[in-house]
Amino acid sequence: MSAVLYHGEPNGPSLSVLAALEESGLDIETRHIDLRKGERHALPGVTDAVALDMAVEGEGPVLVVDGEAMSEAVFLAQYFDEQAGGAGLQPEDPYAHWQMLMWCRQATERLSPAVAYLGIFASDAPSEARLSPIASEDLRARWQDWRDGAIDEGKAADSRAKIAQFAERTENQLADGRDWLMGEFSIADLETYAWLIGAQELEPAAFEGKAALAAWMERVAARPSVQKALARAQTDNPRRSFAPGPEINRWG
Amino acid sequence: MAEVKLYHWEPNANSGKPMLALVEKGVPFASHYINMLEFDQHQPEYLAVNPQGTIPAMFHGTRILTESTAIMEYVDEAFDGPALMPSDARDRWRIRWWMKFMDQWLGPSFSMIGWCTFVGPSLAHKSPEEREAMIARIPLPERRVAWRKAMFAEFGEEELAESKRRIALGVRMIEEELGKRAYIGSNQYSLADINIFNSTYMLPVGNPELTSPELTPNLWRWLKTVYRRPAVQRTWAMGSGRFTDRFNAIMGEFA
Numbered sequence: 001m002s003a004v005l006y007h008g009e010p011n012g013p014s015l016s017v018l019a020a021l022e023e024s025g026l027d028i029e030t031r032h033i034d035l036r037k038g039e040r041h042a043l044p045g046v047t048d049a050v051a052l053d054m055a056v057e058g059e060g061p062v063l064v065v066d067g068e069a070m071s072e073a074v075f076l077a078q079y080f081d082e083q084a085g086g087a088g089l090q091p092e093d094p095y096a097h098w099q100m101l102m103w104c105r106q107a108t109e110r111l112s113p114a115v116a117y118l119g120i121f122a123s124d125a126p127s128e129a130r131l132s133p134i135a136s137e138d139l140r141a142r143w144q145d146w147r148d149g150a151i152d153e154g155k156a157a158d159s160r161a162k163i164a165q166f167a168e169r170t171e172n173q174l175a176d177g178r179d180w181l182m183g184e185f186s187i188a189d190l191e192t193y194a195w196l197i198g199a200q201e202l203e204p205a206a207f208e209g210k211a212a213l214a215a216w217m218e219r220v221a222a223r224p225s226v227q228k229a230l231a232r233a234q235t236d237n238p239r240r241s242f243a244p245g246p247e248i249n250r251w252g
Numbered sequence: 253m254a255e256v257k258l259y260h261w262e263p264n265a266n267s268g269k270p271m272l273a274l275v276e277k278g279v280p281f282a283s284h285y286i287n288m289l290e291f292d293q294h295q296p297e298y299l300a301v302n303p304q305g306t307i308p309a310m311f312h313g314t315r316i317l318t319e320s321t322a323i324m325e326y327v328d329e330a331f332d333g334p335a336l337m338p339s340d341a342r343d344r345w346r347i348r349w350w351m352k353f354m355d356q357w358l359g360p361s362f363s364m365i366g367w368c369t370f371v372g373p374s375l376a377h378k379s380p381e382e383r384e385a386m387i388a389r390i391p392l393p394e395r396r397v398a399w400r401k402a403m404f405a406e407f408g409e410e411e412l413a414e415s416k417r418r419i420a421l422g423v424r425m426i427e428e429e430l431g432k433r434a435y436i437g438s439n440q441y442s443l444a445d446i447n448i449f450n451s452t453y454m455l456p457v458g459n460p461e462l463t464s465p466e467l468t469p470n471l472w473r474w475l476k477t478v479y480r481r482p483a484v485q486r487t488w489a490m491g492s493g494r495f496t497d498r499f500n501a502i503m504g505e506f507a
Contacts, residue, residue: 032423050425051349056356065342075348082341094329095315101322137417174468249394250411 003028003065006043008035009241010229012119013060013073014114017193020077020187022225024084028063032234035059035243036123037057038130038143043069053135056110058116058142059243073194074104077187089187096182103181107195108246111166114159115199120146121156122202123242142244155248161197164206164211166221167213170196173211179219192219203238254313256281259301261288263491265363266320267308271490273290273324275483277333281310285488289374294389305391321351324443331374336446338438346437347444348430350415354448358422361415368412380404423455423462424473430470441478449478456502486494 005021007014007027007140008015021028027044033039040062044054052062053067063070070076081089091097103197134140145151170192181188196217200207207213220226235241258274259283260267262278286292286307294305302309302318303360310317312330317323323404328336375383383403390396401407426448429436436444453475455463465472478484487495 005448023278051346054353054357054425055349056384068342068344070345072349072352075345075352077340079345082344095317097329098317098322098326101325103318105319105322138414145308158296200361215411249419251364251398 003063004189005030005061005063006033006040007031007061007232007245008033008040008059008239009235010233011198011238011241012116012194012245013057015226015229015238016073016190016196017061017063017076018229019225020080020089021222022228023089023190023223024087025079026080026084026209030232032232036126036241038134040124041130041133042134049135054062056246057112058139058245058247060245074108074187074191075086077190079189086091087191088185088237091184091186096184100108100186100188101180101198104191105167107166107188107191109193109249110162111195111199112219113246113248114162115168115195115240117155117159117248118163118202119198119240119242120244121149123240125149139244142247143184148242149185160249163203166192167196167206167210169200170216171213174216177212179216181216189216189220190226193217193226197221198239198242208249255311257284257311258282258308259286259298259310260308263450263487265359265366265451268487269286269320269447270308270310270323270327272487273327273336275448275487276336276481277331278325278380279327279331279333285492289371291386291389294391297390303391304431305379307394317347317464319430321355321443321447324446327453328443335484336441336443338440338442340438343438343440343442347370347442349436350437350444351447353422353425354451359451361418361422364407364415364421367398367402368378368407372405378403419459420462423452423459423468426452427468428473431469434458435474441481444477445474449475449484453479455500 005017007018010018018030021030024203040052041064042060043052043064045067046064046069047067049069060073061076063076065145070079077089081087091100118226126143130141131143134143162218170181180186181192195206230238256274256279258270260271260283262268263271286298288307293300299305301316304318306318308320308323310323317326324336337347387396387403390399406408409421427435433439435441436448443470455474462468462469487501
């Protein structure tokens with residue numbers, strides 16, 4: 001089996017997937033690419049590009065296994081955990097597993113679109129965004145809005161509200177004094193942390209006065225897997241590195 | 253074994269997913285029919301079960317579970333019976349990928365067209381005041397927006413065109429996927445087949461311009477294979493009205 005993980009700066013989905021790989025202990029080659037230049041869309045040796053082109057997640061890391069491109073951060077983390085024969089990243093009890101999946105789904109549907117949306121407009125627009133190789137029309141439209149500075153104030157306000165709600169929700173989840181979101185450490189901690197640190201850069205007020213949240217963020221940051229992932233940064237502040245993420249919910 | 257209670261609408265889309273998963277696993281359950289078009293899901297009795305007011309929801313003993321795909325994953329893990337997920341890690345990844353693609357990209361487009369052409373008109377006989385009162389009871393703001401569009405026919409041309417584009421592309425992608433493997437994402441029947449079948453079984457009558465033995469031979473083969481499963485027939489027999497009639501009409505054509 002040949003496998004390469006292509007990832008961007010350690011923020012958002014690239015951070016959670018790199019940390020999950022470290023936690024799993026799997027020996028998989030990693031290569032740094034610039035997601036903000038669309039480099040993900042021109043990977044060598046990709047023969048099966050469905051999951052690369054059409055990922056709901058937008059610009060995230062891509063694992064290429066035997067020519068098949070694999071995407072979606074939470075599912076890549078589950079893949080690493082299961083490929084390693086169970087690395088302790090998912091609860092074994094079915095109900096606890098359901099709770100973790102529900103938490104991750106809230107994070108990927110509500111938090112990550114909000115952070116990515118505010119994040120791209122808060123950073124330099126792509127001067128030479130390589131839009132042509134992007135097969136997905138709706139993802140390309142999000143790149144074009146970024147290039148044109150076409151921020152929708154309604155979506156921006158909704159995104160700020162969703163970040164505040166998720167910070168509050170995380171604080172409440174930790175209110176009983178637990179160390180990790182699901183009790184035991186899991187993918188939920190990595191996925192949530194990976195988006196909240198970028199959110200904190202954009203909306204610091206949403207994090208003020210939340211002691212349990214702050215202590216939990218320090219605990220996650222202190223994990224060797226997260227430290228190793230952050231050490232792969234090539235810019236001064238990877239927390240400000242954003243590329244177009246999931247679309248803002250368009251129906252239902 | 254703790255008792256299983258399922259709150260669901262017709263065997264179709266989100267409600268049909270946990271119904272079919274339970275029947276495939278051979279798990280007996282008490283069925284609580286929620287009439288979505290009468291807004292049973294926003295009545296106090298149901299909000300006590302699921303404060304979000306979304307269907308389906310499932311009790312397993314005292315545990316309450318929501319979100320159709322996540323419920324299916326729980327059902328597969330918590331009960332004996334045939335495995336509805338393969339053991340290979342890459343197959344499992346692929347199944348999850350396709351379910352997310354359906355739940356968050358293709359499914360909402362099917363839903364928008366369905367609500368525009370069926371759900372909205374089904375409520376047109378109610379007075380505007382009655383419809384406003386129904387909307388006011390909906391807990392989630394996103395759902396209030398969706399129901400308002402459906403009930404007052406406020407869909408824009410552009411968003412309907414975008415949904416139709418996604419449906420045509422999604423059907424082509426599923427056709428391509430089923431040209432690679434016997435089932436969605438793997439070579440065994442799984443949660444991804446239950447998920448995607450629930451939103452595609454009506455394509456032969458609803459979208460014959462996209463789905464036919466000539467245009468989509470692999471999708472056609474797969475639809476027939478899944479249609480013929482005893483659990484599928486038992487599940488659709490639990491429905492009432494238009495969905496089951498339509499299902500049986502399609503089955504008749506294949507017989």
